[in-house]
């Protein structure tokens with residue numbers, strides 16, 4: 001009789017034991033587990049802490065008794081393997097309950113010891129309030145702490161850290177999350193992770209990205225977490241989730257080969273250098289399925305499959321483990337983030353070049369038919385080889401249906417399909433589940449268009465990397481009220497053919513719409529009309545905003561308390577309250593409906609709008625600000641985004657047009673003559689301060705000060721050679737202004753920007769935006785514009801052009817007048 005000894009009784013070890021019994025009724029199977037539990041659901045632990053999984057026993061998939069009874073496995077919990085003697089084929093075991101040590105012989109040994117969470121030697125880390133979440137006892141301890149805690153800091157934004165953060169919020173704690181990288185969820189590319197950042201902040205998680213922990217200090221009442229940036233966070237408990245290391249000491253000490261990261265090296269049959277020893281799970285190095293080289297990936301699916309394969313081979317089979325592609329999925333509050341294969345960061349690290357070796361695409365599409373209630377958009381990124389033969393990987397972020405789409409692509413990748421094959425997949429369709437062209441099919445269509453040269457997609461940051469390109473926004477004008485792209489030329493798609501003459505055929509274009517469909521149509525019109533340099537911004541303004549807006553606090557903040565309507569104007573009984581259900585409508589549907597409906601209402605009437613499009617929650621904030629309507633509330637209810645608007649702002653007359661600033665005495669006027677960053681910054685700080693005191697502010701920009709008002713993108717307008725030269729020499733927009741002193745070839749300015757960012761001080765661009773949104777009147781001096789060859793189209797939206805008279809008129813009503 002063959003005796004198999006298995007060390008480790010959870011994912012890999014337990015699945016190996018059970019499979020082996022099914023294959024060989026005569027085998028002697030001994031399973032050693034140092035913990036008190038076997039075969040438990042470690043993936044479910046965070047949800048038990050948060051109270052989502054209520055029953056602790058539900059976590060225990062099989063008990064030792066069940067394994068003994070059903071599978072006749074000699075399960076020994078609280079038995080730790082101390083060492084392996086390969087020559088004599090024995091393992092020294094410690095019975096942790098009795099404190100005794102004994103030797104156990106084996107014919108075949110399986111090492112399935114998993115991994116352990118990292119606890120680096122950070123000062124103060126030994127506090128009992130600083131926990132990891134890995135085992136059932138860890139879970140019990142953490143759950144107990146949460147019962148009396150009000151706040152927590154989670155260190156690490158990987159999938160376990162995010163799951164813990166969500167569950168601690170669920171348990172009612174205030175949660176801060178600290179992540180050393182500039183993004184959470186490392187398997188996603190930076191731009192894809194931005195939606196998660198929005199979601200986390202929107203769910204009340206205080207997110208600290210690009211920051212690490214310097215020290216912990218427990219004063220008996222709580223822990224202070226000191227960050228490298230100098231910030232200090234105070235919490236009742238801390239959860240560390242900063243990665244794992246393989247439990248490979250046993251393997252190392254008995255002479256098995258390890259890689260540089262401590263992973264045990266095995267062959268394709270999962271056998272170690274010693275043919276009597278199989279090794280499975282988190283503790284091994286695996287083949288990277290996409291590239292064929294070696295990798296380490298700690299995931300439950302691979303560990304379970306490896307346990308099964310090892311059992312097959314022990315029972316005389318010839319099973320091969322063909323590698324891990326890293327397919328994973330995680331719930332992050334109301335979003336799901338999933339990935340398979342390699343991300344773009346990994347391709348770049350391997351020296352692959354975009355456009356030569358690989359291509360990427362991003363599509364945004366509803367998870368099921370838009371007309372069926374509850375449709376929610378998902379963002380899908382696909383990476384594939386330029387020869388069209390290989391899918392390198394995919395990432396998806398969305399609210400619904402993400403898991404099924406990532407699995408479709410994971411299967412295609414595993415079976416060696418190219419990207420275009422995705423268009424051929426016949427996927428199940430009915431309106432409540434999908435669309436006739438599923439998002440996965442859509443990725444296949446777009447991949448084909450890219451490979452055939454029918455469309456070129458811009459990178460998510462191409463408006464920065466190619467500042468000379470013209471940003472062409474083909475959305476309807478009404479949509480731009482809710483969100484205007486900085487520096488964009490707006491020509492709605494329906495008008496594009498008729499207005500081609502306004503555009504310069506030689507310029508480079510980045511075409512935008514809300515989600516990327518209209519911009520693709522526009523790009524096709526342009527390309528077939530002699531415009532050779534046209535790119536579509538994939539994912540549209542929705543994607544752009546998630547990757548470019550740091551001011552979630554501004555846009556997503558709860559609305560200011562609404563003023564009561566003036567009772568002298570209309571009695572409340574006259575006021576209408578109407579509801580509008582825009583669920584299922586894709587952007588721009590909801591905002592267009594709001595616009596239509598608000599026009600038909602009278603001052604003081606209320607409109608309650610529900611939408612399933614997450615972008616609506618942001619759009620409605622800026623739309624109300626810009627149209628002078630009042631946002632009474634803006635919240636999530638039963639999976640929908642529900643906004644209540646009151647037409648007008650109380651007594652003020654409202655319209656669906658941008659509001660003008662009211663003139664009252666005690667105004668402040670500022671002449672901005674200089675174009676140095678620090679001076680313009682100072683002028684906007686003063687302007688915003690005056691606004692906060694309720695004073696009307698007029699800023700008059702003349703000569704070099706005009707540079708601050710320029711759009712940061714080149715505009716497709718015809719100029720004389722001298723004007724063009726002048727325009728090229730002057731800084732284009734606030735982002736490009738330099739410090740008046742210590743600029744040091746741009747280094748000083750960059751340092752100043754960094755310091756301001758680290759200290760959470762608004763950038764000049766943010767200050768300008770705030771000032772404009774809050775009603776500062778910006779006047780560009782028409783005479784200086786003429787002299788400097790600056791045209792109206794080159795100035796940011798919302799700037800008035802005026803002569804000195806316009807400025808002096810406001811100066812008359814002011815009691816402060818500054819020249820900067």
Ligand code: FAD
Nearest residue numbers: 008010011012034043080081113114281282298299300303
């Ligand atoms: P484990 O399942 O960890 O089992 C190893 C066992 O070996 C342990 O019980 C340990 O006590 C025992 N052991 C170690 N040394 C000895 C010794 N000397 N003697 C005796 N026993 C020993 N993966 C996913 O794919 N999806 C998820 O959603 C997911 N969520 C997770 C959430 C949490 C909180 C955690 C902790 C993990 C999660 N994982 C998830 C990862 C997944 O659980 C692991 O990849 C998987 O369990 C690894 O299996 P394994 O058999 O290698 O190790």
